[in-house]
Amino acid sequence: MLGITVVAADLPEAWRLWEAINDWWDEIETFIETRVTNARTEAANTAIKHIKRTGRGYRNHRHYQARILLRSHRQTHRQRTRLNQQATTANCG
Structure with a gap:
Protein backbone atom coordinates (compact mmCIF):
# COMPACT_ATOMS: atom_id res chain seq x y z
CA MET A 1 0.00 0.00 0.00
CA LEU A 2 2.78 2.44 0.86
CA GLY A 3 4.52 1.77 -2.46
CA ILE A 4 1.34 2.56 -4.37
CA THR A 5 0.86 5.77 -2.38
CA VAL A 6 4.47 6.83 -3.01
CA VAL A 7 4.09 6.30 -6.76
CA ALA A 8 0.77 8.16 -6.78
CA ALA A 9 2.15 11.10 -4.79
CA ASP A 10 5.35 11.30 -6.83
CA LEU A 11 6.96 13.68 -4.32
CA PRO A 12 10.68 13.76 -3.51
CA GLU A 13 9.89 13.46 0.21
CA ALA A 14 7.77 10.36 -0.37
CA TRP A 15 10.52 8.73 -2.44
CA ARG A 16 13.11 9.50 0.27
CA LEU A 17 10.84 7.92 2.87
CA TRP A 18 10.35 4.87 0.65
CA GLU A 19 14.11 4.51 0.13
CA ALA A 20 14.80 4.89 3.85
CA ILE A 21 12.24 2.22 4.73
CA ASN A 22 13.69 -0.13 2.13
CA ASP A 23 17.25 0.50 3.34
CA TRP A 24 16.33 -0.10 6.98
CA TRP A 25 13.67 -2.77 6.57
CA ASP A 26 15.72 -5.58 8.15
CA GLU A 27 16.27 -3.49 11.28
CA ILE A 28 12.64 -2.35 11.38
CA GLU A 29 11.41 -5.92 11.07
CA THR A 30 13.76 -7.08 13.82
CA PHE A 31 12.40 -4.40 16.14
CA ILE A 32 8.80 -5.31 15.33
CA GLU A 33 9.47 -8.97 16.09
CA THR A 34 11.72 -8.62 19.15
CA ARG A 35 11.07 -5.12 20.55
CA VAL A 36 14.82 -4.88 21.16
CA THR A 37 16.70 -1.66 20.39
CA ASN A 38 20.22 -0.38 20.88
Whole structure:
Protein backbone atom coordinates (compact mmCIF):
# COMPACT_ATOMS: atom_id res chain seq x y z
CA MET A 1 0.00 0.00 0.00
CA LEU A 2 2.78 2.44 0.86
CA GLY A 3 4.52 1.77 -2.46
CA ILE A 4 1.34 2.56 -4.37
CA THR A 5 0.86 5.77 -2.38
CA VAL A 6 4.47 6.83 -3.01
CA VAL A 7 4.09 6.30 -6.76
CA ALA A 8 0.77 8.16 -6.78
CA ALA A 9 2.15 11.10 -4.79
CA ASP A 10 5.35 11.30 -6.83
CA LEU A 11 6.96 13.68 -4.32
CA PRO A 12 10.68 13.76 -3.51
CA GLU A 13 9.89 13.46 0.21
CA ALA A 14 7.77 10.36 -0.37
CA TRP A 15 10.52 8.73 -2.44
CA ARG A 16 13.11 9.50 0.27
CA LEU A 17 10.84 7.92 2.87
CA TRP A 18 10.35 4.87 0.65
CA GLU A 19 14.11 4.51 0.13
CA ALA A 20 14.80 4.89 3.85
CA ILE A 21 12.24 2.22 4.73
CA ASN A 22 13.69 -0.13 2.13
CA ASP A 23 17.25 0.50 3.34
CA TRP A 24 16.33 -0.10 6.98
CA TRP A 25 13.67 -2.77 6.57
CA ASP A 26 15.72 -5.58 8.15
CA GLU A 27 16.27 -3.49 11.28
CA ILE A 28 12.64 -2.35 11.38
CA GLU A 29 11.41 -5.92 11.07
CA THR A 30 13.76 -7.08 13.82
CA PHE A 31 12.40 -4.40 16.14
CA ILE A 32 8.80 -5.31 15.33
CA GLU A 33 9.47 -8.97 16.09
CA THR A 34 11.72 -8.62 19.15
CA ARG A 35 11.07 -5.12 20.55
CA VAL A 36 14.82 -4.88 21.16
CA THR A 37 16.70 -1.66 20.39
CA ASN A 38 20.22 -0.38 20.88
CA ALA A 39 19.01 2.62 22.90
CA ARG A 40 21.09 1.75 25.98
CA THR A 41 24.25 1.42 23.91
CA GLU A 42 23.58 4.75 22.22
CA ALA A 43 22.94 6.39 25.60
CA ALA A 44 26.22 5.02 26.96
CA ASN A 45 28.11 6.27 23.90
CA THR A 46 26.57 9.72 24.29
CA ALA A 47 27.55 9.78 27.97
CA ILE A 48 31.14 8.80 27.11
CA LYS A 49 31.32 11.56 24.50
CA HIS A 50 30.02 14.02 27.08
CA ILE A 51 32.67 12.93 29.59
CA LYS A 52 35.36 13.36 26.96
CA ARG A 53 34.05 16.78 25.96
CA THR A 54 33.73 18.10 29.52
CA GLY A 55 37.10 16.63 30.51
CA ARG A 56 38.76 18.85 27.87
CA GLY A 57 41.20 16.12 27.01
CA TYR A 58 42.47 13.58 29.49
CA ARG A 59 46.24 13.27 29.49
CA ASN A 60 46.08 10.01 31.38
CA HIS A 61 43.99 7.31 29.70
CA ARG A 62 43.46 5.52 33.03
CA HIS A 63 41.80 8.62 34.48
CA TYR A 64 39.50 8.82 31.47
CA GLN A 65 38.63 5.14 31.78
CA ALA A 66 38.04 5.47 35.53
CA ARG A 67 35.68 8.41 34.97
CA ILE A 68 33.64 6.38 32.48
CA LEU A 69 33.46 3.41 34.85
CA LEU A 70 32.48 5.60 37.80
CA ARG A 71 29.62 7.12 35.82
CA SER A 72 28.48 3.70 34.67
CA HIS A 73 28.49 2.41 38.25
CA ARG A 74 26.52 5.43 39.47
CA GLN A 75 23.87 4.96 36.77
CA THR A 76 23.57 1.24 37.53
CA HIS A 77 23.28 1.94 41.27
CA ARG A 78 20.53 4.52 40.67
CA GLN A 79 18.56 2.11 38.48
CA ARG A 80 18.83 -0.71 41.01
CA THR A 81 17.81 1.59 43.85
CA ARG A 82 14.79 2.77 41.86
CA LEU A 83 13.77 -0.82 41.04
CA ASN A 84 14.15 -1.88 44.68
CA GLN A 85 12.01 1.04 45.83
CA GLN A 86 9.32 0.13 43.31
CA ALA A 87 9.38 -3.52 44.41
CA THR A 88 9.16 -2.53 48.08
CA THR A 89 6.24 -0.20 47.39
CA ALA A 90 4.44 -2.90 45.40
CA ASN A 91 4.90 -5.43 48.23
CA CYS A 92 3.61 -3.01 50.89
CA GLY A 93 0.44 -2.06 48.96
